Amino acid sequence: MATSNRKRSSVLALCAFVCLSILAAGAQERGREGAPQGQAPAGRGRAAGPGYLKLFDSNMPFEPRDLAGVWTPNGNGFGGGGRCRDCGDRGYSFEFPELTPAGQAAFDKNIPSYGRMKDSADAKAHPEEHIGRRRAQPPALGNDTYGTCNPMGMPRAILYPDPVELIVLPDRIYQHFQWGYGLRTIWMDGRKLPAPDDVDLPRWWGYATARWQGNTLIVDSTGYDERTWIDYFGYPHSDQMVLHEEYTRTNFDTLELRMTVTDPKYYAKPWVAEVKRMHLLPKDFIQSSGWASLLEDLCAPANENEFNRVIRDPSGTGKPAVPVRPAAPTPAPRRR
Amino acid sequence: MRARILAAAAALGCVWLGTATLAGHHGTNISYDRSKTFTAKAVVTEFKYVNPHVQLFFDVTDDKGKVRHWSGELLPNPAMLIRSGWTRKRSGEALQYGTKVLVTAAPARAGGDTALVLRIESEAGEDLLSLGPVLPPPGAAPAR
Numbered sequence: 063m064a065t066s067n068r069k070r071s072s073v074l075a076l077c078a079f080v081c082l083s084i085l086a087a088g089a090q091e092r093g094r095e096g097a098p099q100g101q102a103p104a105g106r107g108r109a110a111g112p113g114y115l116k117l118f119d120s121n122m123p124f125e126p127r128d129l130a131g132v133w134t135p136n137g138n139g140f141g142g143g144g145r146c147r148d149c150g151d152r153g154y155s156f157e158f159p160e161l162t163p164a165g166q167a168a169f170d171k172n173i174p175s176y177g178r179m180k181d182s183a184d185a186k187a188h189p190e191e192h193i194g195r196r197r198a199q200p201p202a203l204g205n206d207t208y209g210t211c212n213p214m215g216m217p218r219a220i221l222y223p224d225p226v227e228l229i230v231l232p233d234r235i236y237q238h239f240q241w242g243y244g245l246r247t248i249w250m251d252g253r254k255l256p257a258p259d260d261v262d263l264p265r266w267w268g269y270a271t272a273r274w275q276g277n278t279l280i281v282d283s284t285g286y287d288e289r290t291w292i293d294y295f296g297y298p299h300s301d302q303m304v305l306h307e308e309y310t311r312t313n314f315d316t317l318e319l320r321m322t323v324t325d326p327k328y329y330a331k332p333w334v335a336e337v338k339r340m341h342l343l344p345k346d347f348i349q350s351s352g353w354a355s356l357l358e359d360l361c362a363p364a365n366e367n368e369f370n371r372v373i374r375d376p377s378g379t380g381k382p383a384v385p386v387r388p389a390a391p392t393p394a395p396r397r398r
Numbered sequence: 399m400r401a402r403i404l405a406a407a408a409a410l411g412c413v414w415l416g417t418a419t420l421a422g423h424h425g426t427n428i429s430y431d432r433s434k435t436f437t438a439k440a441v442v443t444e445f446k447y448v449n450p451h452v453q454l455f456f457d458v459t460d461d462k463g464k465v466r467h468w469s470g471e472l473l474p475n476p477a478m479l480i481r482s483g484w485t486r487k488r489s490g491e492a493l494q495y496g497t498k499v500l501v502t503a504a505p506a507r508a509g510g511d512t513a514l515v516l517r518i519e520s521e522a523g524e525d526l527l528s529l530g531p532v533l534p535p536p537g538a539a540p541a542r
Contacts, residue, residue, distance in 0.1 A: 141477030142450075175425025200429040200508070209424050224477070240477075294425070350480050357477050365448040373453060373469050373512050377429040380508030383469075 113147030118315040126277035133340035136223035150338040154293035165328030172296035173204040194295040202378020211361035213266035215290030261285035281307040300327035315342040430504040430514035445493035470515040
């Protein structure tokens, strides 16, 4: 009986933890609200505990250079929803960026749909946040290329709440993002990263190399397609951007990521992100159809274009869905 | 065992409470006005279990017999529905064409017949797709 009560208490405690920690993640989605760098905001639902869906004993022994596995920054382990309380939000950084005139012009052209609504009372009530987090408009009025399923690139992809699988090979590491089923290659075969000006053909996923510095994996990358955004709030980057990432496994189930964007064309000084975290999932945790693996969490244009036509655009404009253009009539066969 | 099942269900409900209110997959959440959330008897005309926007199309008939055709999107994507046990087959069976449901939704700020579906209940009162309770906007009157 005592054992049964203990089990029941444990399960209910887990419940309460999941509840409160994920509610707290809501504040992370909206903004830091004055918390210190890298820390979760204070506020409604703030709970004690690790702040994520805890599935391992963090104190188990681990190999610091073994990064292979499925890591998640969200609260449910599967995908979507909010990022976990200690993972950092969808924004790249709460630090105000110092934009150059060219960077400011590029920033002004981007119209995101995440963050506080433009000109709303909510937006006006948070002057402590950079305007990038306070200018959201409905997607129908925005210009996010992700709205038509284009790849997010980096660092935006790592800010999405979906899990990412690190596949470690002798000469490279693949980051396999569940969202979009995107694949980024980080080369570790000793090749040199090209200088931004030497990149002939930009890539949605950029060019990346890595090396170990102690037990931290240092990743440098460049050559990103300029149509990708740094994060969900529409911060731009130019063809001169170099992204510096540092991945450190701090315990059995936690991977920390520190990032710095250097882009002298758009940013007057390097822009540093808060620490982002991901947590290890058991290999067979994500399942569908009895099949354990990352989900094929694709944004397929075949689905998205129709969604945009019948729901996204009417909801943003108030106008009825634009009818599908009828197929061109088949020309009559020629007489011989 | 029963306690464990209840606890698991409660935990997943809380997952929705915490996450489903947070973000549309393309920021679509911002298109809708939660202060105008309504609840109405509806008839399902189509249900799409597709990535990244699960969609429910439904008809609502007013007191004068006039039918309004709504197009709605849901916040959870298929990954989140799978996580809560609402697989494609289960969801599709629960929301077949002609099914009578009670829908709670927030209409588009811009007007028209699109909405963000916040809760779906069967005629028997079952919470379909585990969308969970609807949180009223701060200061707003209860939805019903």
